[in-house]
Amino acid sequence: MFDYLIVGAGFAGSTLAERLACGMGKRVLLVDKRMHIGGNAYDCYDEAGVLIHKYGPHIFHTNSKQVFDYLSRFTKWRQYQHHVLASVDGQLVPMPINVDTINMLYGLKLSSLEMEGFLESVAEPREQIKTSEDVVISRVGKELYEKFFKNYTRKQWGLDPSELDASVTARVPTRTNRDTRYFTDQYQAMPLNGFTRMFENMLAHENITIMLNADYKDIKDQIPYRQMIFTGPIDEFFEYRFGPLPYRSLQFQFETHDKQVFQQGAVINYPNDYAYTRCTEFKYLTGQVHPKTTVVYEYAQAEGDPYYPVPRPENAELYRQYQSLATSEASKVVFAGRLGTYKYYNMDQVVAQALTLYSKISTASNGHVIGAGNGNGNGLAHALGNGNGHSNGNGNGNGNGKGPIYVPKRSTKSEVIR
Ligand code: FAD
Ligand code: UDP
Numbered sequence: 466m467f468d469y470l471i472v473g474a475g476f477a478g479s480t481l482a483e484r485l486a487c488g489m490g491k492r493v494l495l496v497d498k499r500m501h502i503g504g505n506a507y508d509c510y511d512e513a514g515v516l517i518h519k520y521g522p523h524i525f526h527t528n529s530k531q532v533f534d535y536l537s538r539f540t541k542w543r544q545y546q547h548h549v550l551a552s553v554d555g556q557l558v559p560m561p562i563n564v565d566t567i568n569m570l571y572g573l574k575l576s577s578l579e580m581e582g583f584l585e586s587v588a589e590p591r592e593q594i595k596t597s598e599d600v601v602i603s604r605v606g607k608e609l610y611e612k613f614f615k616n617y618t619r620k621q622w623g624l625d626p627s628e629l630d631a632s633v634t635a636r637v638p639t640r641t642n643r644d645t646r647y648f649t650d651q652y653q654a655m656p657l658n659g660f661t662r663m664f665e666n667m668l669a670h671e672n673i674t675i676m677l678n679a680d681y682k683d684i685k686d687q688i689p690y691r692q693m694i695f696t697g698p699i700d701e702f703f704e705y706r707f708g709p710l711p712y713r714s715l716q717f718q719f720e721t722h723d724k725q726v727f728q729q730g731a732v733i734n735y736p737n738d739y740a741y742t743r744c745t746e747f748k749y750l751t752g753q754v755h756p757k758t759t760v761v762y763e764y765a766q767a768e769g770d771p772y773y774p775v776p777r778p779e780n781a782e783l784y785r786q787y788q789s790l791a792t793s794e795a796s797k798v799v800f801a802g803r804l805g806t807y808k809y810y811n812m813d814q815v816v817a818q819a820l821t822l823y824s825k826i827s828t829a830s831n832g833h834v835i836g837a838g839n840g841n842g843n844g845l846a847h848a849l850g851n852g853n854g855h856s857n858g859n860g861n862g863n864g865n866g867k868g869p870i871y872v873p874k875r876s877t878k879s880e881v882i883r
Contacts (some may be wrong), residue, residue, distance in 0.1 A: 468485070470685065470694070471493055473697050474504060475696060478694065480823070482495045487670055513757045520717070520772070531820070532817050548645055562639045563645060565645065577642050621742050703790055722757065731745060
């Protein structure tokens with residue numbers, strides 16, 4: 466009998482599996498319908514031997530010390546600051562828009578102070594900031610909005626920015642200084658040996674059984690368990706009772722080139738040209754040294770695997786219906802993760818959410834604090850308590866001295882790998 470059936474071996478499912486097994490000694494069956502662990506953060510070596518991210522570029526960044534410290538149990542890090550260029554008006558300019566972007570675009574020599582004045586002169590303030598169009602136009606005006614945001618957003622989401630929540634384009638700031646980094650979080654790094662190795666270290670615990678290539682629907686009635694944690698799409702779980710939640714999908718086109726470097730930076734965004742949104746060259750992210758290089762082009766589409774929840778009011782309303790259904794079923798199944806809670810979350814937010822959920826579970830089931838938390842039974846510090854001293858992964862091998870888990874390359878049937 467398993468204590469938990471966890472559906473989905475991405476950040477949400479793997480964090481919860483690790484915590485429940487290691488922190489509380491629970492027996493966990495972790496199931497994923499894909500052939501591998503790691504969810505959308507899965508990475509692997511392609512035929513040329515270049516480390517790639519199979520589901521698009523993943524860059525780790527967070528302001529949460531607890532999340533960073535937690536993941537640091539399972540990996541060493543490579544310091545990495547991410548930079549993005551945008552191809553606009555025939556030039557490659559820094560994105561997010563900063564003073565250099567404006568100077569390059571308009572042939573100016575503005576200082577940071579003058580950039581503030583420039584932005585004031587072009588901004589078209591709006592009384593209410595509700596949509597993704599409002600956010601950008603009120604900050605940089607219509608011309609820059611059209612050059613950098615309008616068409617990229619239409620390609621990415623199949624919607625006009627005026628139809629999307631403000632939170633979507635608000636992810637990308639506008640700066641008056643020369644900071645060309647895409648993120649400014651306190652912790653920015655890539656797992657030294659890749660995401661998949663990190664997941665392997667997280668899941669290398671004797672209480673965790675991993676089953677790949679298995680839809681939970683096919684096994685849930687055959688394998689006894691006490692409680693389910695579901696990190697797949699919540700609408701699918703409830704058989705679309707209130708109708709399908711919209712997701713945005715992607716198609717990835719990988720290309721390997723027989724040269725060391727392909728493009729001028731890690732990511733080049735193409736707001737106005739081509740059908741794809743951006744092109745990423747992985748070696749910038751991973752630091753791998755290799756005579757060849759692999760890039761990926763992203764084409765957004767409506768159909769296919771669900772990658773992005775679509776943040777807009779009517780979808781939030783539909784999700785709320787599923788959420789209240791989930792609350793009524795909470796004794797049997799709990800939902801977590803980007804698809805399980807229909808939130809446009811980054812990896813660190815998913816880990817934080819999973820740690821908080823674990824904290825609630827461990828407090829509720831024991832009535833007292835587990836492990837070496839802060840003693841108040843709340844929040845992340847509590848979740849990070851280490852019940853049996855296992856979590857000491859060293860980042861390049863195995864935290865507990867066991868062999869790496871075996872992730873089958875090809876199989877036509879469900880496979881229990883431990
Ligand atoms: P997932 O990783 O989606 O895992 C869910 C798992 O559930 C999947 O493996 C799926 O196969 C499994 N599953 C679903 N249904 C079933 C079923 N019926 N039976 C069995 N298994 C099932 N975040 C960042 O912080 N930085 C980035 O740079 C970044 N870049 C991104 C780029 C792209 C293109 C995308 C799509 C996302 C990016 N993200 C990034 C977000 C990041 O991928 C997510 O925050 C994170 O991976 C979500 O983890 P999760 O566990 O919630 O979901
Ligand atoms: N965006 C844009 N132009 C850009 C970069 C981003 O219009 O050059 C908008 C677009 O709507 C995108 C959103 O900002 O979906 C968030 O960008 P981010 O890079 O965070 O997207 P993600 O990496 O999650 O795909």
